[in-house]
Amino acid sequence: MKRLRFSRRPPPPVHDEDPLSGVANLFDVSLAFIVAMSVALFSMFGARSLFDEKSDWTLTHTAADGRLEVVQKQGRQIKVQKVTDKKLSGDGDRLGVAYKLADGRVIYVPEDKAR
Secondary structure, eight states, X not given: OHHHHHHTSOOOOOOOOOTTHHHHHHHHHHHHHHHHHHHXXXXXXXXXXXXXXXXXXXXXXXXXXXXXEEEEEETTEEEEEEEOOOOOOOOOOOOXXXXXXXXXXXXXXXXXXXX
């Protein structure tokens, strides 16, 4: 009699799901989070000029390893230049003198053409 009672139980459920399907869902959630953060940052910093074809701007950026990068946007063209401490040589004209003040500001004084 006991044996009959145990045989009437339904079999345990079988999960036919892929164990990696949860990882795909995490990828979708992270992608939506990245888009939301990008929109929030653009609206917070007023970066609409990044997409304006008529705007020109220059941005300096210090990388994690200490190198300085200069990003210039002129119309639709964007240039990234890396600043190095290599000495360059060549022919050219002196344009002026730059002075570094005690508070860290740099002032550029152009040369007079009359000299």
